[in-house]
Amino acid sequence: MTEKTKLISPRLPRGFEDRTPGDIAAVGRMIDTIRKVYERYGFDPVETPLFEFTETLGKFLPDTDRPNAGVFSLQDDDEQWMSLRYDLTAPLARFFAENFETLPKPYRSYRQGYVFRNEKPGPGRFRQFMQFDADTVGAPGPEADAEMCMMMADVMDALGLGGKYVVRVNNRKVLDGVLEAAGVSSVEQKLTVLRAVDKLDKFGPEGVKLLLGAGRKDESGDFTKGAGLSDAQAAVVLDYIGGKPPAGNDGVTELEAMQTLFDAAGYGPEKIKIDPSVVRGLEYYTGPVFEIELTFKVQNEKGQDVVFGSVGGGGRYDGLVSRFRREPVPATGFSIGVSRLANALKLTGNLGSDEPVGPVVVLVMDKDQTARYQAMVSELRQAGIRAEMFLGSTKNFGKQVAYADKRNAPAVIIEGSQEREGGILQVKDLVAGKQAAQAITDNAEWKAARPGQFEIKREDLVAAIQKLLSEQ
Template sequence: MNDIKKTSRTQARLPRGLADRGPAEIAATERMLAAIKDSYRLYGFEAVETPFIEYTEALGKFLPDLDRPNEGVFSFQDDDEQWLSLRYDLTAPLARYVAENYDKLPKPYRSYRAGTVFRNEKPGPGRFRQFMQFDADTVGTSSVAADAELCMMAADTLERLGVKRGDYVIKVNNRKVLDGALEAIDLGGETNFGRRLTVLRAIDKLDRLGVEGVRLLLGAGRKDESGDFTKGAGLDPAAINFILALIDPGKSWEDQVTTGDVKFTESEIGQQGRTELEAIGRLIAAAGYDDGRVRIDPTVVRGLEYYTGPVFEAELTFEIAEEDGRPVRFGSVGGGGRYDGLVGRFRGDDVPATGFSIGVSRLYAALKAINSPIVAGAAQRGPVIVLVLDQSEIARYQGFVSTLRNAGIAAELYLGASGMNAQLKYADKRNAVCAIIQGSNEREKGEIAIRDLVLGAELAATSKERADYLELRTKAQFLVAESDLLRAVRDVLARHC
């Protein structure tokens, strides 16, 4: 006997940091995207689309991980040895697009785009390697009115998605204020780029880690719950205390940016940031959004280095229960800010720009937690299922399918090999409203049986009183002439769709 070599079976497993999505989530996401588009269009933004892949050099020093420039993003070389990367966000590709098409675009250029982005980072709870963002950007104006407008649009968008007023806040700060503070502790200039970015990322974790966690990251570093150690910025205690005083959540923003530190008060960029925040505050108040929807908050940082002015964060303030029952705030679902130097990298001159990005996947989880109608809507109905009870008559069944499709009704011919009951169970799993049944008896009479599957499900759950049973059974499945197929199916669909 010949030995039969056994082949090992490939294990079906999803890579860490990635997620599959079923039809219900996809349908809900589509409703979300439609609502966000409506909001963005109301503010005059138009659609644009950029590819998933960019030249790695287009990301430049704005890669998410300075110490591992090809590890923060997914990168590879093409056949001419050029480095390419999956896009890390939607902002850098937009900057490349605007620079490449600058003379053809209207200025200011207002655009929105939705798409998948990729992060080559350690996955964890709420942190994915692939997720969707929805951005809106205004390029070509330095007016802080553009920044204020994005904050107002973010508030309108959350309410359009079903988040109640009072359950969210759009928080605004200015990186120039932070830059002035970093100058005050001698972290200005290009040579301090790495430490400055470490400080900003530490401050950005204030909501999650609290003051003491940020203190550790501003100092020597911090070990997390898993034992992993994150190297800190290495600031001395005086510098740490200065930074923590600036971002003290217990103070008003006026108190926070009014500091007695001489270096800070003499910082031109720091005081410019204060002036811009005051201007945004006036614009927000004039539009009536100072009722708690939009608020100036110096704890907002944003972790990416390319921000140059106002920065904003969309935060959900309601609480949800974790698996262990503890209440927690949902937190940030979007943010953005001004990035006046990003487009200029391609052109040699600064081009003012500002933008806002919604984390679609995270926002979906939040909307699901509050049972928003956007995501809690009825599941998308499946097609009408035409059963195949006689394989020799499959062409006839295909004719029924074509009749329905030609009338604009989604329909599917059952292509399996199971019997009638199994086919009806299949139709239920497909969330079909009705099924078309024709056996030999119906065929001889030129008739078709229409099974109302929704009503049939009600029948299964109703009382066992014979009168009720017979009445529902008559409604749930009935005979019509073949020529009445369209009318009958439309009647059933009208009941439930």
């Protein structure tokens, strides 16, 4: 490389993140816990590709000649547009429709993987993030929706979040009935009313009343324009959030049926509760909607105590699969935001952040003896023990041990000329050495004590390391 050659700056694109071994291991344990609950409920895994044809992802994409707003898209050789999936549900709908004749119905599946949003990134808002979904396609009754809610409660309990969450449930049919009774017809006004209802926990009934009317000014003086409802119209909505659902509404009947199932299965209101303030997807959901809210408090960027909030949600979406087939296909599902849930578990001490145990490292004391060292590594690996021979260029003993420390190795194996002649090995227990280091402050005393180091016969290598690892 010449002096004039410009070096590339190693930069991570905004909205993306690198994951370290500790992060991967911790999230892997969390995902494994979720998976076991899903499988206990009879759900099976399926995996769809990261790319789908853009038309497959549906009406929730912008209708433009180059559909790159909100999603990441590219044109194939045959000029067909493909996009990175932005959720795991639209690909499932395509998969179910494409394999309709062979799949069991109802079809119960779970999917886990990355999704992509071509949006402006911000704090806690990424362009690539992981979701973990479960869906039942082909079951029309509220029993399937109730099962989703109970499964989510079981997931939270399995993750150690018992008493720190609630699964909140509502029904889009109820919300639609309230809007109709209030005489709200325009899509824009419906959205504004529903956003106001969604703020019930944050602002209380009085705050919602302001947002249903002219608008609300917050403590900073910022003004949020309201829905512009009359007092009579607003009264209908306020009666609803006060506990008076519309009479003769199918959504109310479905919620009552779900509540009966919750009661029968022993899921009390501390785990699952009907909540009129739950609002999700105006054009997406067609029946019951639900979300998991974590109820413990955290501090926001302003240092204020706030409830952690939602880590997942879902509901019934009977219209999505029907985009691919003429007959109606009912469906219900749930999506967990993996990164957000992992952050919650970290805050509650339920994630576990320990670095995974590294490999046993066989040090290279004499370069002309690498075949002997490689034989040791192979013996350990064949016994199911993570192991590696030091492959760096340094001959320095201390630097090789420092490398093993950085790898979080449980031990190093030492064979110099004296050990080789005596048919022995030195094993340095790095875990015990670190513990002893906290008690020994004098360097000379440290060298004399050689804490954690012991001698074994060469033929006892595997048995000695197995014993050491079990004790650690």
